[in-house]
Amino acid sequence: MRRRKFVQLASLLPTGVLLNNSNVQAKSVDADNEINPVVISTWAPNVKANAAAWQVLVKGGTALDAVHQGVMVPEADPNDQSVGYGGLPDRDGRVTLDACIMDHQYNIGSVMYLEHIKHAITVARLVMEKTPHVQLVGEGALRLALENGMKKENLLTEASEKAWKEWLKTSQYSPMTTVENLLERIKNNHDTIGMLALDKHGNLSGACTTSGMAYKMQGRVGDSPIIGAGLFVDNEVGAATATGVGEEVVRICGSHTVVEYMRHGYSPADACKEAVKRLIKARGEATARKLQIGFIAMNKKGETGCYSLTGSFTMALRNVAGEKVIDAPSLL
Numbered sequence: 001m002r003r004r005k006f007v008q009l010a011s012l013l014p015t016g017v018l019l020n021n022s023n024v025q026a027k028s029v030d031a032d033n034e035i036n037p038v039v040i041s042t043w044a045p046n047v048k049a050n051a052a053a054w055q056v057l058v059k060g061g062t063a064l065d066a067v068h069q070g071v072m073v074p075e076a077d078p079n080d081q082s083v084g085y086g087g088l089p090d091r092d093g094r095v096t097l098d099a100c101i102m103d104h105q106y107n108i109g110s111v112m113y114l115e116h117i118k119h120a121i122t123v124a125r126l127v128m129e130k131t132p133h134v135q136l137v138g139e140g141a142l143r144l145a146l147e148n149g150m151k152k153e154n155l156l157t158e159a160s161e162k163a164w165k166e167w168l169k170t171s172q173y174s175p176m177t178t179v180e181n182l183l184e185r186i187k188n189n190h191d192t193i194g195m196l197a198l199d200k201h202g203n204l205s206g207a208c209t210t211s212g213m214a215y216k217m218q219g220r221v222g223d224s225p226i227i228g229a230g231l232f233v234d235n236e237v238g239a240a241t242a243t244g245v246g247e248e249v250v251r252i253c254g255s256h257t258v259v260e261y262m263r264h265g266y267s268p269a270d271a272c273k274e275a276v277k278r279l280i281k282a283r284g285e286a287t288a289r290k291l292q293i294g295f296i297a298m299n300k301k302g303e304t305g306c307y308s309l310t311g312s313f314t315m316a317l318r319n320v321a322g323e324k325v326i327d328a329p330s331l332l
């Protein structure tokens, strides 16, 4: 079953993208002792986001600018129905966005329940750089965006409105990240993006942005904008980010947990695996089997890895060797 899903997924990828079952160890230092940049993202279609981040990294730009530019790609894409513009709405038809960003010096910014601004990550960065706070929600986050010249727009596309109206006929809440409909979602080219980068200066940064669970209750916030859950960066150790059912990732402070395992010497893939194991322990195998959760991680050396709870999770990677999609191993 897993193999069939894997093969189906491969056929959905842009040509030229390699699929690889192993966790890639990028060579992070070249012959001249220069640090080779690396960028990774949750989900195969985000090779496009990685390409944008890569442009920043190869020119010697910062990891912070790279992840910012990178995640703006799916945020602007109307066909990506779980990030930014075109995101599926909550049960009342409102598109509400969550995002966070973290640099190499423990600077953090996040927005939750942001409406009408497609680049939630830019607002998160504004919170980080232009306010004395680290988190802003709803109206306050919108106000910060408008005061900084961002334009208010309608984020609900025709396609997402149609899907919501269809959903209203039953109003059954079943999070899009459950395993059963995972393939359908990937086929539609979308999912939450978490991105991590290492720049030529040897610094790590990360960003995460989402419209959250489709048809969620109004005001619901998942893991994606929560530092330590959806994203965590420790420049001495490494960085991690998550995708999947946010309610579960928050429960174990997922990304922070992954980074702490790397601190204790685990490889990025093994650190992700330990976090997945903890979820299974916390929730029991029967519940865990129904959930989709994936972690990706990068250590200070630019080594990368990923792991998922159940099958079909992928990580997109860009390094000096080119772009790749890695099929994440899973525990269940």
Ligand code: SD4
Pocket: 082, 177, 191, 192, 210, 211, 212, 213, 221, 222, 223, 224, 242, 243, 244, 245, 246, 247
């Ligand atoms: C959330 N973690 O809001 C996000 C959703 C997600 O793949 O990652 N979907 O819970």
